[in-house]
Amino acid sequence: MTAELRVPEELSARVPAEQRGPGLRRDDVRLLVSRGAEVAHHAFRELPELLRAGDVLVVNTSSTLAAAVDGWVGTARVVVHFSTRGDDGRWAVELRDPDGRGTTRARAGGPAGTRVRLPGAVLVLEEPLSGRGERLWWARVSAPDAPARAAGRGSAAAAPTRGVVADVPALLREHGRPIRYSYTEQDQPLSVYQTVFALPSPDGSGSAEMPSAARPFTAALVAELVSRGVQFAPVTLHTGVASAEAHEPPYPERFSVPEASARLVNAARAGGGRVVAVGTTAVRAVESAAGADGVVRAREGWTDLVVTPERGVRAVDGLLTGLHEPEASHLLMLRAVAGRAVVERSYEAALNERYLWHEFGDLHLLLPGNRVTQSIAPATRGENAVSAV
Numbered sequence: 001m002t003a004e005l006r007v008p009e010e011l012s013a014r015v016p017a018e019q020r021g022p023g024l025r026r027d028d029v030r031l032l033v034s035r036g037a038e039v040a041h042h043a044f045r046e047l048p049e050l051l052r053a054g055d056v057l058v059v060n061t062s063s064t065l066a067a068a069v070d071g072w073v074g075t076a077r078v079v080v081h082f083s084t085r086g087d088d089g090r091w092a093v094e095l096r097d098p099d100g101r102g103t104t105r106a107r108a109g110g111p112a113g114t115r116v117r118l119p120g121a122v123l124v125l126e127e128p129l130s131g132r133g134e135r136l137w138w139a140r141v142s143a144p145d146a147p148a149r150a151a152g153r154g155s156a157a158a159a160p161t162r163g164v165v166a167d168v169p170a171l172l173r174e175h176g177r178p179i180r181y182s183y184t185e186q187d188q189p190l191s192v193y194q195t196v197f198a199l200p201s202p203d204g205s206g207s208a209e210m211p212s213a214a215r216p217f218t219a220a221l222v223a224e225l226v227s228r229g230v231q232f233a234p235v236t237l238h239t240g241v242a243s244a245e246a247h248e249p250p251y252p253e254r255f256s257v258p259e260a261s262a263r264l265v266n267a268a269r270a271g272g273g274r275v276v277a278v279g280t281t282a283v284r285a286v287e288s289a290a291g292a293d294g295v296v297r298a299r300e301g302w303t304d305l306v307v308t309p310e311r312g313v314r315a316v317d318g319l320l321t322g323l324h325e326p327e328a329s330h331l332l333m334l335r336a337v338a339g340r341a342v343v344e345r346s347y348e349a350a351l352n353e354r355y356l357w358h359e360f361g362d363l364h365l366l367l368p369g370n371r372v373t374q375s376i377a378p379a380t381r382g383e384n385a386v387s388a389v
Helices: 044-050 146-151 168-175 219-227 259-270 280-288 330-338 340-352
Strands: 030-035 038-043 056-060 068-073 076-085 091-098 104-106 115-118 121-130 133-142 231-237 253-257 275-278 299-303 318-322 363-367 372-374 386-388
Touching: 030 044, 030 340, 038 044, 038 340, 044 219, 044 363, 056 259, 056 280, 068 168, 076 115, 076 168, 076 253, 091 121, 219 231, 231 259, 231 280, 253 280, 259 275, 275 280, 280 299, 280 318, 280 330, 318 330, 330 340, 330 363, 340 363
Parallel strands: 030 363, 056 231, 056 275, 275 318
Antiparallel strands: 030 038, 068 076, 068 115, 076 091, 091 104, 091 133, 115 121, 121 133, 231 253, 253 299, 318 363, 372 386
């Protein structure tokens, strides 16, 4: 993105679409459509007219967690953002300071051994999640022993952690709230942050932040798309907390691409249909399951894939996504799908037409242009792709 492109504060969507006026619904947002060099403006509910029979929408079924919990380090109040559940029972967390307006600001991470008192539990920071920095830490959450409980919520005494491992999903359900940032107007119930595709995970895992590109979908819109021959390929990727200040690349995240979804994607590509990912999380999941030959195979586990223009995309033809900050690492993925010139032209149009940014904002659909796109490698499209008539 060009350095001079800046998003005015008034273009941040502060509340969901359905709260902006009487009679409005989730799908009452705008849709910017990019097809190669062409840019067009639509209502989101016109999406069925922009897709065609044989297209496949890849959707993320991860549910959103109430991942923000109040805690105390000594006598200082902090807010813990629970990001990612590890295979060993630990959680990746980010500690943030309350800003006095109901949201939070960045806080220096660590040090190791820091104890955070939570409602009915104690969290201990153990080690940074990555050598990239100390924003996110692996932490262990335990139920406090009886003396620690008796000490009370405001006690400055260090709480021992000899108790059993705490049930973090239960802690989040009882004491958590959705993560929100300063551009939003107020706290919202968790239901506002769930998409129509969200399914509960058996182990209580989920996304720290909403897979927001799917938020405007309603049951009625899904039914209309299906009636027109558009298919849905569900995948799961539990997204961690965003790097709101530093715009860091994504960390490893848990994902799953089931066999049935892999078959749908492969069949669409073989039959001339387009594979359109709903959100950057869906791109990361399906591309993590795509081989160098472009074939998607069932896969689950952890992915550290960062989709860049240099890597390109192997399975995805298009992308439905929100509008991202000019500094955001997600824009590398958009450029991998459509190329830098398309992304810059689209964002200039979005600014000129006063589109709204962030998770409650408007959407951007990137589709292949009318020309046949060939890449420098047979199965990969990216910024270095060339077009042939």
